[in-house]
Amino acid sequence: MKNIMRQQRHVNRKATVFAPASVANVACGFDVLGFAIEKPGDIVSATTTKEHGVRIAAIKGDDGVLPLELHKNTAGVAALRTLEHIQHVRGEEFGVQLVITKNMPSGSGLGSSAASAVAAAVAVNALFDYPISPEDLVNFAMKGEAVASGSEHADNVAPSLLGGITLIRGYKPLDIVRIHVPKELCAVVVNPHIIVKTKEARAILPKKIALKDAISQTGNIAGFIAGCMREDYALIGRSLVDVIAEPHRAQLIPQYFAMKQAALQAGALGFNISGSGPSVFALTNDAQKAKVIARAITSVLKRAGVGSTAFISAVNTTGPKVKVV
Amino acid sequence: MKNIMRQQRHVNRKATVFAPASVANVACGFDVLGFAIEKPGDIVSATTTKEHGVRIAAIKGDDGVLPLELHKNTAGVAALRTLEHIQHVRGEEFGVQLVITKNMPSGSGLGSSAASAVAAAVAVNALFDYPISPEDLVNFAMKGEAVASGSEHADNVAPSLLGGITLIRGYKPLDIVRIHVPKELCAVVVNPHIIVKTKEARAILPKKIALKDAISQTGNIAGFIAGCMREDYALIGRSLVDVIAEPHRAQLIPQYFAMKQAALQAGALGFNISGSGPSVFALTNDAQKAKVIARAITSVLKRAGVGSTAFISAVNTTGPKVKVV
Numbered sequence: 001m002k003n004i005m006r007q008q009r010h011v012n013r014k015a016t017v018f019a020p021a022s023v024a025n026v027a028c029g030f031d032v033l034g035f036a037i038e039k040p041g042d043i044v045s046a047t048t049t050k051e052h053g054v055r056i057a058a059i060k061g062d063d064g065v066l067p068l069e070l071h072k073n074t075a076g077v078a079a080l081r082t083l084e085h086i087q088h089v090r091g092e093e094f095g096v097q098l099v100i101t102k103n104m105p106s107g108s109g110l111g112s113s114a115a116s117a118v119a120a121a122v123a124v125n126a127l128f129d130y131p132i133s134p135e136d137l138v139n140f141a142m143k144g145e146a147v148a149s150g151s152e153h154a155d156n157v158a159p160s161l162l163g164g165i166t167l168i169r170g171y172k173p174l175d176i177v178r179i180h181v182p183k184e185l186c187a188v189v190v191n192p193h194i195i196v197k198t199k200e201a202r203a204i205l206p207k208k209i210a211l212k213d214a215i216s217q218t219g220n221i222a223g224f225i226a227g228c229m230r231e232d233y234a235l236i237g238r239s240l241v242d243v244i245a246e247p248h249r250a251q252l253i254p255q256y257f258a259m260k261q262a263a264l265q266a267g268a269l270g271f272n273i274s275g276s277g278p279s280v281f282a283l284t285n286d287a288q289k290a291k292v293i294a295r296a297i298t299s300v301l302k303r304a305g306v307g308s309t310a311f312i313s314a315v316n317t318t319g320p321k322v323k324v325v
Numbered sequence: 326m327k328n329i330m331r332q333q334r335h336v337n338r339k340a341t342v343f344a345p346a347s348v349a350n351v352a353c354g355f356d357v358l359g360f361a362i363e364k365p366g367d368i369v370s371a372t373t374t375k376e377h378g379v380r381i382a383a384i385k386g387d388d389g390v391l392p393l394e395l396h397k398n399t400a401g402v403a404a405l406r407t408l409e410h411i412q413h414v415r416g417e418e419f420g421v422q423l424v425i426t427k428n429m430p431s432g433s434g435l436g437s438s439a440a441s442a443v444a445a446a447v448a449v450n451a452l453f454d455y456p457i458s459p460e461d462l463v464n465f466a467m468k469g470e471a472v473a474s475g476s477e478h479a480d481n482v483a484p485s486l487l488g489g490i491t492l493i494r495g496y497k498p499l500d501i502v503r504i505h506v507p508k509e510l511c512a513v514v515v516n517p518h519i520i521v522k523t524k525e526a527r528a529i530l531p532k533k534i535a536l537k538d539a540i541s542q543t544g545n546i547a548g549f550i551a552g553c554m555r556e557d558y559a560l561i562g563r564s565l566v567d568v569i570a571e572p573h574r575a576q577l578i579p580q581y582f583a584m585k586q587a588a589l590q591a592g593a594l595g596f597n598i599s600g601s602g603p604s605v606f607a608l609t610n611d612a613q614k615a616k617v618i619a620r621a622i623t624s625v626l627k628r629a630g631v632g633s634t635a636f637i638s639a640v641n642t643t644g645p646k647v648k649v650v
Contacts, residue, residue: 169548223494
């Protein structure tokens, strides 16, 4: 009787979650650093159903590209893994139906699949009164993100889910460190209207790198962390150097070095590829300058005949927005 | 007349400087991280002379191993480069005589040559009333240290000269970042009585490393910096991982993994090679535990018939000690 009442209690609840886009790699932090931005972001609504299991009812904003099939969909897998865990803990079975609203394209370098996975995982967790901590929820969202990227990564999932700037210190076990967000830090993110597949962008990287490059990268990420923690924007700027991905991936992005030059000339602290591209980002500690930097970047693309969308955003320190009805 | 008075003023002044040993690499910071310890350290006395140029009058404690020839001696070259800079700025010529007292062997992994170079550079700078800032002085001490190590590195020179924990973010230009020293951090440094040449220890490293290892190293150094800055000792401990040097250099050090196991069992936060070895270090945030850890490490060596000297020390946040008469 108690079980029936609890099940009843969960039927027809609805949780709607916005999970933000994120910038991974952040120049000096290939595969380990990421930060969340205010917008864009994906929205997943999860509704409890009498029928057990997870079902994707609809996907909006994807131009029919994304699969409705549960196991091939990042949000679907993230929701399923989250629900399975909750079922295991509660010793009951539940049913959830998802409606996914995509506000950014796949393969944009904005952490699109991570945002969908996070929104789905958080929505399911919210439906059942948050039995899973945000830190633990990263694991389930990662399972979803892996459907798109081919392997389990947390560098977009962690900032989208936890907000702020996150470091993945290591994976065995998953060790996520929240990095202090400098108050004035402002991101300019520009999405050129072309698609770069994460898998292709990954395949272009060498399996080995020069020891001297690894040393350079460790110096820069250490400088970036110190710069963030003491709000030293000049140090952050000097540390935004990428010797691992940029030399290989820049060629996949039209006008990359022209955009970089324009952003730096407009006063950006640094400029690099967002995730695996083609989106790019610049950082500044001057909100006024951000607009100038955004114009400088998009103008380069426009002159080359490439359309783009620019987002100017503080680092998003709050993560997903949840509404439960 | 004024020039003669100024020269007179500098004759027969004597500056005696103790510069501390240091632990470079610090597991996750190959070639970029280092910290100074309280002892041991080398001492250089510099006396102004009427005869222009730099002369090494004596070297003590080196068992006759180190060259008196100026250009082959780390302290000599560091003193000379420092003096040349002062002469250039002042538009005058000066003379300095050095007496070097070594308190640790070369090839110990304790930053022995860096300590001598730092002591010499600081002594000459002190003789002439500190015209060169400590940060700039690193450049001249590096020239001296290069005589011993074969290339210009600052990962021992910077902590010995500036004290504390230092990060070399980059070399072009030299960018040294002081990292907050967690109050309770305590180092155990053990010097097994064998010699490993820095050049050999460097030659054993591969020129290329796996990308996944570089990613692991960046995650760990970032975690270490964050751990230091927020005094999170557990995070510091989890970050003391070395996938670059340890796998290759451990074989040069007798009982390395047995020492490591003993140190960790005794409660160390982490254990690794100090510089290029054979010295090893462990970190703890418990001064009482430090003694137990030191005993655990030296006992392993003793059982294997290897003598050793152990040093227990807080991180030395003050750097060189100077006495001018």
